Amino acid sequence: MGKQETVFREYLRKNGLRYTPERKIVLKAILSIGGHFDVDALYDWLKQNDKTLSKATVYRTMPLFLEIGFVKESLRSQGRAQYELTFGHEHHDHLICLGCGKIIEFKDDRIEELQELVCKKYEFHTIDHRLAIRGYCKECRKTLQ
Amino acid sequence: MGKQETVFREYLRKNGLRYTPERKIVLKAILSIGGHFDVDALYDWLKQNDKTLSKATVYRTMPLFLEIGFVKESLRSQGRAQYELTFGHEHHDHLICLGCGKIIEFKDDRIEELQELVCKKYEFHTIDHRLAIRGYCKECRKTLQ
DNA sequence: TTGCCTGCAAACTCTTTGCATTTCC
DNA sequence: GGAAATGCAAAGAGTTTGCAGGCAA
Numbered sequence A, B: 001m002g003k004q005e006t007v008f009r010e011y012l013r014k015n016g017l018r019y020t021p022e023r024k025i026v027l028k029a030i031l032s033i034g035g036h037f038d039v040d041a042l043y044d045w046l047k048q049n050d051k052t053l054s055k056a057t058v059y060r061t062m063p064l065f066l067e068i069g070f071v072k073e074s075l076r077s078q079g080r081a082q083y084e085l086t087f088g089h090e091h092h093d094h095l096i097c098l099g100c101g102k103i104i105e106f107k108d109d110r111i112e113e114l115q116e117l118v119c120k121k122y123e124f125h126t127i128d129h130r131l132a133i134r135g136y137c138k139e140c141r142k143t144l145q
Numbered sequence C: 001t002t003g004c005c006t007g008c009a010a011a012c013t014c015t016t017t018g019c020a021t022t023t024c025c
Numbered sequence D: 001g002g003a004a005a006t007g008c009a010a011a012g013a014g015t016t017t018g019c020a021g022g023c024a025a
Helices: A003-014 A021-033 A039-048 A055-068 A109-120 A138-144 B003-014 B021-033 B039-048 B053-066 B107-124 B138-144
Strands: A036-038 A071-074 A082-085 A093-097 A101-108 A124-138 B036-038 B071-072 B083-087 B092-096 B103-106 B125-136
Touching: A003 A021, A003 A055, A021 A039, A021 A055, A021 A082, A036 A039, A039 A055, A055 A071, A055 A082, A093 B107, A101 B107, A109 B092, A109 B103, A109 B107, A109 B125, A124 B107, B003 B021, B003 B053, B021 B039, B021 B053, B021 B083, B036 B039, B039 B053, B039 B125, B053 B071, B053 B083, B107 B125
Parallel strands: A093 A124, B092 B125
Antiparallel strands: A036 A082, A071 A082, A093 A101, A124 B125, B036 B083, B071 B083, B092 B103
């Protein structure tokens, strides 16, 4: 039993919730997929692993992972909720390619510091932030020419 | 006839589209509202100004303003498309208050420069970017205590 | 006159919810 | 045994689309 499973189980127990086979398989799925995904991708993963759940269950499971902090809501694309595994994944920002959809992750400490300064200036208490740069990646730039 | 109207009209003409009373009033609405808005806010503004249009028309008008660059898609909130007037509105980023929903605009040239450096590093061609910092504003911090 | 636009309603997509049944503890 | 979870289907939001009639050019 992985560390995440222990944490999840403990979280459920404390809140009077149950560790069901469905929740177990969804946990396994988000850890396997890693990175970014949406509900459909999760649902498909489950189907391909012979553990088809109803979408309702998948939707009902996500808030648990959000609250426990295993996952966070990422950038919404075309009205679809996107999630991102945070477990063992330190904060980062995104370059989103409009050509191929690829997401490149990066982190720049100086940008982070400057953001803190901005917040200080406005006496704003930060919970989180998202920086997304949209454009065309190296490969797609070649194709476009 | 304002400059925007001329530009819009010319854009429509060039594309074999028509300058209808509905499009005229929607243009007036987005200029009057200014800043950030969603389709509902736009629809309500129209209703309050005795120019009720069908939502379909409002939805069909937005892509025109997007393409012409009068407006850009802003951060999605709870699955609703948000727009932002860009006309006469230079680029800026956002502090979003989770308490009262207020949006504070800011711009930091050093952050912008660092973003450019990141893109250069990945040979990424930027189209645009969004930086949103979520948290609690000065006023809401007081209330929370 | 031509064919783009509009309003209406129906369709669509993503997400949530009510309910009967099952299942964990 | 009793509360909580599941699957199903229906309901809800927000957005898009097909169609018949209306109107700009």
